[in-house]
């Protein structure tokens with residue numbers, strides 16, 4: 398068993414749907430092509446612990462979350478079950494493992510299909526965002542409990558963004574067609590939080606491949622709202638992200654004194 402401590406969110410007063418139980422679905426079935434060759438991204442280590450375990454802890458550390466469904470690499474479900482059993486995780490949380498699909502969207506759907514009745518709020522959290530703080534998780538849950546059908550953590554952009562005509566050959570110059578007003582744009586993170594019935598309907602209705610779950614709810618014509626995201630909730634996508642994640646984790650461990 399790992400001897401890492403189990404930080405937990407404080408018991409929190411909640412308003413609105415206070416009785417609603419919350420489950421988290423963690424899509425973890427991606428290969429991590431942009432990270433480079435190696436094990437599936439979620440199983441690669443960060444500070445000696447698989448990225449997936451960090452992401453699972455980030456969800457389970459929220460007192461709101463009582464079930465975590467991990468959507469594993471299709472050939473890695475048994476390995477993921479073994480990993481969950483080998484690491485210290487809160488006793489009050491139940492863990493389910495299901496094999497994933499070809500795309501993130503399919504994997505999330507497979508996770509949703511595995512949810513038992515009795516959970517009215519669902520968080521969807523990338524295994525690739527291992528360092529999201531529990532306060533961000535709690536803020537998303539709170540906003541759904543307050544009545545929003547879909548909630549995304551979001552941050553303002555640091556870079557100016559250009560819309561281009563994509564080049565046929567990668568690396569070729571691309572004509573710029575517009576510069577959207579940056580003050581109106583946000584970079585969105587996970588966990589994204591949903592009223593369960595809304596998310597299930599979105600996954601049953603939207604057939605085109607999208608990059609996040611909230612955009613499926615937008616396609617239903619329902620409101621999606623943001624709460625403040627966190628810079629440490631960044632997605633480990635490319636090799637440099639792993640360097641940053643290791644540094645953030647090392648700083649946390651120094652601050653925690655272990």
Ligand SMILES: Nc1ccn([C@@H]2O[C@H](COP(=O)(O)OP(=O)(O)OP(=O)(O)O)[C@@H](O)[C@H]2O)c(=O)n1
Nearest residue numbers: 424425426427428429430431499500504524525
């Ligand atoms: N078929 C897939 C593809 C992605 N994911 C998950 O969706 C999250 C966000 O995806 P991304 O960061 O793009 O991960 P990968 O698909 O693994 O990355 P890449 O595109 O570089 O291969 C990750 O936790 C990833 O494991 C998944 O569960 N099933």
Ligand SMILES: C[C@](O)(CO)[C@H](O)COP(=O)(O)O
Nearest residue numbers: 501523585586587608609632
């Ligand atoms: C869901 C997400 O993390 C929100 O920013 C993102 O869209 C996932 O994109 P990816 O290309 O599958 O990593």
